[in-house]
Amino acid sequence: MSGATPPPPRIGVLAVQGAVSEHQAALGDVGAWTRRVRAPGDLVGLDGLVIPGGESTTFGLVAGESGLLPAVRAQIDEGMPVLGTCAGMIMLANGIAGGGPQPLVGGMDIVVRRNAFGRQVHSFEADVEVPALGAPPMRGIFIRAPWIEAAGPSIEILAEHGGHPVAARDATRIVTAFHPELTGDRRLHRMFVERVRASSGAQHKEGSVVGAQ
Amino acid sequence: MSDEVAANGAQERATGTETVKAGLARMLKGGVIMDVVDADQARIAEDAGACAVMALERIPAEIRKAGGVARMSDPEMIMGIQEAVSIPVMAKCRIGHHVEAQVLQALEVDYIDESEVLTPADEASHVDKRAFTVPFVCGATDLGEALRRIAEGAAMIRTKGEAGTGNVVEAVRHMKTITQGIRRVVSATAEERFAIAKEMAAPLELVEWVGAHGRLPVVNFSAGGIATPADAALMMHLGAEGVFVGSGIFLSEDPPARARAIVEATTHWDDPAVVARVSRGLREAMPGLEIGELGDGGLLQTRGW
Numbered sequence: 001m002s003g004a005t006p007p008p009p010r011i012g013v014l015a016v017q018g019a020v021s022e023h024q025a026a027l028g029d030v031g032a033w034t035r036r037v038r039a040p041g042d043l044v045g046l047d048g049l050v051i052p053g054g055e056s057t058t059f060g061l062v063a064g065e066s067g068l069l070p071a072v073r074a075q076i077d078e079g080m081p082v083l084g085t086c087a088g089m090i091m092l093a094n095g096i097a098g099g100g101p102q103p104l105v106g107g108m109d110i111v112v113r114r115n116a117f118g119r120q121v122h123s124f125e126a127d128v129e130v131p132a133l134g135a136p137p138m139r140g141i142f143i144r145a146p147w148i149e150a151a152g153p154s155i156e157i158l159a160e161h162g163g164h165p166v167a168a169r170d171a172t173r174i175v176t177a178f179h180p181e182l183t184g185d186r187r188l189h190r191m192f193v194e195r196v197r198a199s200s201g202a203q204h205k206e207g208s209v210v211g212a213q
Numbered sequence: 214m215s216d217e218v219a220a221n222g223a224q225e226r227a228t229g230t231e232t233v234k235a236g237l238a239r240m241l242k243g244g245v246i247m248d249v250v251d252a253d254q255a256r257i258a259e260d261a262g263a264c265a266v267m268a269l270e271r272i273p274a275e276i277r278k279a280g281g282v283a284r285m286s287d288p289e290m291i292m293g294i295q296e297a298v299s300i301p302v303m304a305k306c307r308i309g310h311h312v313e314a315q316v317l318q319a320l321e322v323d324y325i326d327e328s329e330v331l332t333p334a335d336e337a338s339h340v341d342k343r344a345f346t347v348p349f350v351c352g353a354t355d356l357g358e359a360l361r362r363i364a365e366g367a368a369m370i371r372t373k374g375e376a377g378t379g380n381v382v383e384a385v386r387h388m389k390t391i392t393q394g395i396r397r398v399v400s401a402t403a404e405e406r407f408a409i410a411k412e413m414a415a416p417l418e419l420v421e422w423v424g425a426h427g428r429l430p431v432v433n434f435s436a437g438g439i440a441t442p443a444d445a446a447l448m449m450h451l452g453a454e455g456v457f458v459g460s461g462i463f464l465s466e467d468p469p470a471r472a473r474a475i476v477e478a479t480t481h482w483d484d485p486a487v488v489a490r491v492s493r494g495l496r497e498a499m500p501g502l503e504i505g506e507l508g509d510g511g512l513l514q515t516r517g518w
Contacts, residue, residue: 015243015480016243016480017241017242017243017244017264017455017479017480018239018240018241018242018243018244019239019240019242020242020243021242022239038480038481053239053240054240054241054242054243054244054264055240055241055244055264055265055300055301057259057262057299057300058244058262058263058264058300058476061260061261061262061473061476062262062476062477062480065477086240087240099299114299115299118321119295119321119322119323120237120301120321120322120323120324120347120348121228121229121318121321121323121346121347122228122321123228123233123236123237124226124227124228124230124233125226125227125230125232125233126225126226126227127225141232141233141236142233143233143236143237143240144237144240144301144323179236182232182236182239183232
C-alpha cells in the first residue's frame with residue numbers, strides 16, 4: 001500500500017434477494033466500491049462482504065444451490081470482514097433457537113431467534129444506544145427482526161434493546177438485528193469499512209477486480 | 214401509527230411508521246411471492262425459496278372459473294398458513310373493504326393486498342391505508358394509479374397484469390407503461406409537472422418526487438400472468454424488483470420444481486445460462502388464456518381507479 005490516495009475498499013453485497021441496493025448506496029457513501037455477489041466467482045478480489053436483510057430461508061436455498069455458502073464461509077475463515085444485517089445476522093450465526101434446520105454460513109458464536117420481536121404488525125423503530133459508536137443513539141429499524149439469544153466468549157455485544165442483544169461483533173463479523181441501511185446514519189457502515197481497510201491493508205491480496213455492477 | 218413501550222419500559226417503540234411499512238417490501242426485493250391456498254402449498258413455497266406467500270381461498274384462475282363474488286379468505290385458513298411457515302404471510306382484501314382489512318390486521322398478516330382479484334366492495338374509494346399498522350400492497354396499471362395508491366398509504370406496488378391467465382402480456386404492458394410514465398415525468402419541466410399531475414390524477418408532491426428520483430417512492434413488483442422462469446426473468450429485465458406468481462405454480466404439472474426454478478430465475482434474471490438450466494424438464498406450465506377472448510367484462514385489471 002503506497003501512494004497518496006489508497007484505492008477504495010472492494011466490498012461485495014450478497015445479492016440472492018433482499019435489500020441489496022440500500023447497502024450498496026450506504027457503502028458508496030462511506031467511500032467503498034461495491035459489487036453484487038450471486039455466485040462463488042463473484043467473491044474473487046473482494047476485501048469485505050455484506051449479507052443484507054431479506055429472507056434467510058431464500059438465501060440458504062438459492063445460495064446453497066450454487067455452493068456460495070461454503071465459499072463465503074471459507075473467505076470469512078481466512079479473515080475477510082463481513083457485516084450481516086437482520087437475515088444477514090441469522091446467516092452468520094452458528095445456530096437458530098426454536099427453528100427447524102436451514103442452511104447457514106455459520107461461524108459466529110451466537111444463537112439467534114428468528115422473528116423474535118413478532119410479525120410485521122409488531123415491527124418498529126426505536127433509538128438504540130451503541131456505545132462503540134458514541135452519541136447520539138442509532139435509529140434502529142426492526143423489521144420482523146431476530147435477536148441474539150446466546151453469545152459465546154468471543155462475542156462483544158454492541159447494543160441491546162428490550163433486554164436482548166441486537167448488535168454484536170467478533171474479530172471478523174459485525175451483526176445487527178436492525179437495518180442501518182434504511183436510515184441516513186452511516187456510522188455503522190463506516191465502522192465496517194474501517195475494519196475492511198485495516199484488514200486489506202494488513203493482508204497480501206491477490207486476484208483482480210473484473211468490473212462493477 | 215401507534216406507540217408501545219418495550220417490556221423493560223425504557224425504550225419507546227414506534228410501530229407502523231412509513232419506514233417500517235415500506236421497509237419490509239425492501240427486504241422482499243429480488244424475491245418471489247407465491248399464491249397458496251393451504252398449509253401444504255405454503256410449505257412447498259417456503260421450501261422452494263419463496264420470500265413470502267399470499268394466502269387466498271382460491272388461486273385467481275379458479276376464481277375466474279368459479280365466478281360469483283370473491284371475498285377475503287377464511288381466517289382459519291390464513292392462520293393455518295401462518296402456523297405452517299416462517300416467511301411473511303400476505304392476504305387479500307376486497308378493494309375499499311376496510312373491515313376485511315381490519316380483520317386481516319387483527320390476524321397479524323404481514324402485508325395486505327387490496328386486490329382487484331377479489332370482487333370490489335366500493336366503486337368509489339379504496340381503503341385509507343395510512344390508518345393501518347400493517348402495510349399494504351396495491352395493483353397499478355400506470356404511474357397515475359400507482360401514485361394514487363401510494364397517496365392512500367400503499368407501502369408497495371405491484372403491476373396488475375391479468376391474474377389467472379398464465380399470459381404475461383398484460384404484466385409487460387403495465388410495467389412498461391409505468392416506466393414510460395416515470396421517464397416522462399423525469400424529463401418534464403417544473404411547469405409541465407403541474408399538468409402531468411392533473412392529467413394523471415396524482416398528487417403533485419408525488420409526481421415531483423418521481424421526477425427528482427426517477428423511480429417510484431416504494432418497491433414495485435410485477436404480478437398477473439407469470440407462468441415460467443423466463444416470464445419472471447423478463448419482468449426483472451423490464452424493471453420489476455421482484456415477482457408475484459399466482460396460478461402459475463400450483464396449476465402446473467410439477468409445482469415444487471417450477472416454484473424452485475422461478476426463484477432461481479428471479480435471482481439470476483440477467484444470466485440466460487441459469488434461466489436455461491432451471492427451465493429444463495419442468496413439464497407442462499399452466500394452460501394459458503388469450504386476453505382478447507376474455508372480453509371487457511372478463512378483465513380483472515380494470516377494477517380499481
